[in-house]
Each structure stands twice: as C-alpha cells, then as structure tokens.
Amino acid sequence: MTDNDTIEQRIEHEVYDRLCHVIDPELGRSVTDLGMIPEVRVSPSDETDNGYEVTVHVELTVPGCPLSKTISTRIQEAVRSYPGSALTPRIEIGAMSSEKLKRLVGELKAERRENPFNKPGTKTRIFAIASGKGGVGKSSVTANLAATFSALGYDTAVIDADIYGFSLPALFGINTRPTDLNGMLMPVVAWGVKMISIGMFAGSDRAILWRGPRLQRSLEQFLADVWWGSPDVLLLDLAPGTGDMAISVAQALPNAELVIVTTPQPSASDVAVRSGLVALQVPMNVRGVVENMSYYDYNNERLRIFGEGGGQRVADQLTEALGFDVPLLAQLPLQPEIREIGESGRPAVLTRDGKLEANSLADSFKTLALDLMYNQDRRNPKSTVAN
Ligand SMILES: Nc1ncnc2c1ncn2[C@@H]1O[C@H](COP(=O)(O)OP(=O)(O)OP(=O)(O)O)[C@@H](O)[C@H]1O
Ligand SMILES: [Mg+2]
8 A cells, every 4th residue: 555545446355354354164264365355446425425345356166155244244244344434345156166166175185184183283173073883973963062162163174074974064053065166175064063074975976985995985075175264163973883984083183082982881981992092002082082962851850871880991991901091971861852952963962043951961062172172181190281
C-alpha cells in the first residue's frame, strides 16, 4: 500500500488482509494462502452515500463444492466486519483451473510428505481403540469419545480402521463421500469430527483402496492420501482381534497409544488382555482400559448384567506383564440411548445441536477424554507431565 493509493485501493488491500483469516473448512488453511482469492474489487456504492461495493472473486478447489456456502458466508462476514465504511459484499464464485489446482495439491502433498502424524513436534495425540472380542462397544466408545473431544473444542479426527466391519459412518449419520481433490481425499466432517472410513466408498472404489495386504495398506492410504491438517486428537477404531491391526498401527504411528475396551465378564477380559500384549512384540504405549457395559441403573439399583471386574482384571494383568502402569480409565454404563441415538446417526453424548449433553453419560466421556489428553505417555518418564 502507498500514500498514493485511492481509498478504493486501500479498502481492497485491507479486505484482502481480512480474508487471510477466513479458513477453508476442508483444507483448514486461509483462502488467501490457498490462492482461492484472485481478485478483490472495490467501487463506490450506487445505493448508499459513503458506502462501497466489494466484489470478491472466489475460486473453489472443487466446482460445486458443498461447502461453498460456508466459504461465502465467512467471506461476507469478513467484509462486513470492516470498520468505518459501509461495505456491501458481492461474492463471485468460480473454480480453480485444473493447472492451478494441480499445483496447489502438489504443494500441499509435498509439505505434508508421507504421514503427517510422525513429524517431530507434531501436536496430535493418537489413541487407537482396540478390543480382543468383537461387539464390546469399541465403535460406540470411539464415536462418543470423538464427539466429546470435538464438543470440548479439540480439533478431532477419526480413522475407521475396521475395514471389514466399518460402522462409524452410520453412527455419525454420514452418507456422503469424501471429496477427491486430484488424488487427495478430504475427510468428511460430521458432528465436528473429521472422519474417513472405507464405508464411504462405493464398491469399485473400495476395490482400489483395498489393493495389496489389506490392513496395512488401507491404514497407510488413510494416513497418506487424506488431508488431515494437524488435529489435536486422532482416534482409530481398530478391528477386533489380538494382533495384526495393532501391529500395523504401531508401525505406521509410533506415537499411538492403545486403549483397550472390554466388557466385565471373564470371556471378554481374557482375550482383551491378549490384545494388549501386542506391546510385548512392538514398542507401543498401552494407555489404559475402558470397561463398557459395566452396569445398568434401574429403579435406583445398579445391576451388573455382565458381571464385574473385567476391566480391572485387564488393567492389572497388563500392568504386570508390560511393566508399566496400565490403568482402568473408565467404567461406562450399559445405556440403551448409546445404541438408539447412535443408530439414528448421532453420538449419544451430543444434543441435537451438537453440544455435550448435561448427563452422567456425557460426564463419563468428558472425564475419559480429559484424562487421556492430560496424562502423557508414561512409558517414557521424560514425557511425563510434572504435577
Ligand atoms: N454402553 C452401551 N450401552 C448400550 N449399548 C451399547 C453400549 N456400547 C455398545 N452398545 C451397543 O452394542 C452393540 C455393539 O457395539 P459396537 O458396534 O460399538 O461394538 P464393537 O466392539 O465396535 O463391535 P465390532 O467388533 O462388531 O466392531 C451396538 O449395537 C451398540 O449400539
Ligand atoms: Mg466396531
């Protein structure tokens, strides 16, 4: 900007500066950084004295992008927030040329390199939710925990790594596909959570994603081919079982912390212990145990429908076998709403408008979420937070 600028030119520069704070909801970067704003034009308004009309030309990365309305609204708000003069925004929406888009995706990919979560200094905490047996509530715990993190203000991402038995898209009411940006996939956002799941792809695309040794490969693709930004938390919903998947996670994401879900009865807890013993084969922090369906409150009585003690048993046995503390992190109730509301496409801890419910279930998940965030990896004493 120079002293000779006209008032229109000054407003153009200043509006452009304001647009630096408008974030593209998919890429998590400012629209100006992404080269989405080729032009801002200011002219005196015909309608108001001292007012100006501001035309912002926007180039979307994806033509007809479902989020274009959100982007327009954010730009309009940024223009209207300009102090002093009355500015009337006009948004012209176009699409990026394929050349420009290719360049942008190339830059983003180069910057992100292979796997964004293993960079030194990455802030993302990674929790892999595992179980020995199927059907103990891993996906329900993952979904509600992710929703809780997001409602608490954490930038939250989830990988549905259960490629055979994926269930997270349904629990989040997702029936859209990830946007494909020249070979880079945008996670689908629902209830504030960024998610990717094999269940979001139609049959033929699934075949593409499943080439090669499936488990390892699909996880690598989810890590490398999806634009994650740098979330505060990444949760992985693993397939049930005692080995392969957790080993793949440990190899692809050395910072991942394993959280083991079990129900209280011995048949579940015995096999849950084995799923945690994977840490004897590969270096992996086993962060703790979550006991699900621990009790059912009925008529002021706490009924232990599936018995008692499984979670604590798993925690004790893993602590002994692994030589570091593996605590019982939470005991979650058996509560029909978890299934009913979950099946309707909303994690049960959330209200319809996406806030954390004010009830004991949401409180339990909140305590679990905060405990996970604030207690660091205790395998390595140097990373322990002093208290
Ligand atoms: N605490 C709970 N209270 C009531 N129902 C629950 C609870 N946790 C899970 N469920 C229900 O139990 C069933 C199994 O849960 P979920 O699918 O989360 O388990 P999973 O361990 O992911 O299973 P899979 O091994 O098949 O992936 C679902 O119908 C779910 O709604
Ligand atoms: Mg599941």
